[in-house]
Amino acid sequence: MSDIKIKIIDREGVSHEVDAPTDMNMNLMEVVRSYELAPEGTIGICGGMAMCASCQCYVQSEHELPEKSDDEEAMLAEAFFVKDNSRLGCQIHITEDLDGLEVELAPAED
């Protein structure tokens, strides 16, 4: 299996079920960008270094996700609209274990 299904609710509240490849070294932020579910320039601004919070999302399914790195923890501590289930999409690597993942994009900061 090289594709998994992910449900992504965009910032307008619209739900999208997309196929995400597990063999392309992609992260969740890149999946969102590849399907253009948020306008360019409003997501993945730092390029995926956990140095901005533009790819923040709320994880709504019960999947077991990798632990947050110190960088991600620190960035989420400074981000706005943070909830208990907040993660940075750029730090979530697409693997087969994430099949069926459901996330909602956090609002843009502006």
Next chain:
Amino acid sequence: MIKTDILIIGAGPTGLFAVFEAGLLQLKCHLIDALPQPGGQCSEIYPKKPIYDIPGYPEVLAGDLVDNLMEQIKPFQPGFTLGERAETIEKLEDDTFIVTTNKGTKHHAPVVAIAGGLGSFEPRKPLLDNLSKYEDNGVAYMIKEPEVYRDKKVLIAGGGDSALDWSIFLADVASEVTLVHRRNEFRGALDSVEKVQQLKNEGKINLITPAEVVGLKGEETLEMVSVKDTSTDEVTDIEVDNFIPLFGLSPKLGPIGDWGLEIEKNAIKVDNTLDYQTNIPGIYAIGDVNTYPGKLKLILCGFHEATLMCQSAYQRIFPDKKYVMKYTTVGGVTGFDGSKKEAPKAVVKAID
């Protein structure tokens, strides 16, 4: 009035390399950047991170790349207006431009190259209802003049280097310093974290964690800040003269977005079949700030775009001059400072 041939807005890697390519054509450059130092994102966001796709460098730290570019363009003596944001542009009758910064510095050039990357870095503001009411009335997002805070009660929010460093500095200046952060952990240089710990133990910094600022109060000027302890949800009002949220910077396209340039996907549309010119002749956009079919936001693409932009700029400035591109290996590099670099000449000598 600062006069130059090519006015470059943005001193990131693309803007810096444009100085070199312009210099080879004997064109002088001046750069404007909102940040206090050159290098753009490379210096501001990730100076210690490696880049692996700069041609010829298997690995280079972003900060080192900037240092090298500064060294490479030194002979061409670029001018810098740093810590100021390009605000307005005016096209004169002779088709030249005047660009004025937020501090009123005026720049005059026949060619403007926007190399603005993601935009200018602006302080991130916390989401508080009446925040704007107190801006310049007790709320500031950066510390320009520390003496303003002498003998004042100051509350700083944030958990990064600038929040730590300014808390340390103001501990000796202000009458009271309170530092509020959402977590117990701080992200900063070890020295700074230890120093804050020490000042806290000495009672010179009032540290409140995990907590966040949830409200501002005051008639005309700021008088109180409401701080919520996020472990107990208890809200306490703290009497202050100043509130300084230090939540880092985020890039905004900013005033450039109002210059009449065609914008698509938060970037400036350019002609990628020729010279990266925008819809306004004489204004170019190069590097991450532009967009065209197939655009990639890579430093190496910015270098290429800067090079073609300079050739086009040359023809715009000298429409009647004939010119062909010369390899640096052949022509060497002659700086405006009188320096000259060139390949050593081969010796022509008979062997007996």
